[in-house]
Amino acid sequence: MFFTGFTGFIWNFYEQTEPAIYALTFTPKPPEINSTATSKESLAIAEIVQQANATIPEATPTFISIPTKPDGVFTVYMKQPQDAQYFANKVDIDRYSGEVLHVVNSKTAKIGDRILNAFVPMHYGTFGGNVTRILYVFVGLSPTILFVTGLVMYLLRRRRQPITETSRELIQR
Numbered sequence: 482m483f484f485t486g487f488t489g490f491i492w493n494f495y496e497q498t499e500p501a502i503y504a505l506t507f508t509p510k511p512p513e514i515n516s517t518a519t520s521k522e523s524l525a526i527a528e529i530v531q532q533a534n535a536t537i538p539e540a541t542p543t544f545i546s547i548p549t550k551p552d553g554v555f556t557v558y559m560k561q562p563q564d565a566q567y568f569a570n571k572v573d574i575d576r577y578s579g580e581v582l583h584v585v586n587s588k589t590a591k592i593g594d595r596i597l598n599a600f601v602p603m604h605y606g607t608f609g610g611n612v613t614r615i616l617y618v619f620v621g622l623s624p625t626i627l628f629v630t631g632l633v634m635y636l637l638r639r640r641r642q643p644i645t646e647t648s649r650e651l652i653q654r
Contacts, residue, residue: 482620488604499597508593511583515552518577523548532579533557533572537586543567548576561587565608566601
């Protein structure tokens with residue numbers, strides 16, 4: 482439960498914790514990335530994937546983040562064979578020119594990026610194979626189990642007790 486709670490906290494306050502993690506690990510924070518040209522039409526996703534595959538050839542694309550603003554970039558998340566998660570590698574590509582603007586390769590990533598990448602398997606329980614996945618099922622069910630058992634205990638305590646002689650005397654006064 483600690484890992485799930487801690488990583489959930491980190492993600493909910495990501496704007497504050499990301500710079501703190503980079504500062505604590507003495508890792509330079511990556512610059513803000515924007516597309517340079519906004520006058521022509523955006524490239525096709527097939528071209529973006531092709532560019533990402535050329536950048537990290539041994540990796541497989543797992544997720545593509547499509548830009549929502551005119552100066553936004555395509556972000557292709559990739560998984561290499563040795564990676565435990567599907568978002569360990571990232572290629573940011575200019576949506577108009579196809580130029581690679583930033584790359585995070587799990588083999589050469591700096592410590593700050595590695596720590597941030599480690600939050601995904603810790604949060605979802607995918608870091609230890611099937612054993613941790615099964616354990617995380619029980620961790621996920623524990624709030625429900627605690628709620629039900631707490632409610633049962635509360636209802637059992639609130640159940641009316643039979644009236645005793647002492648109780649009758651108190652009522653009659």
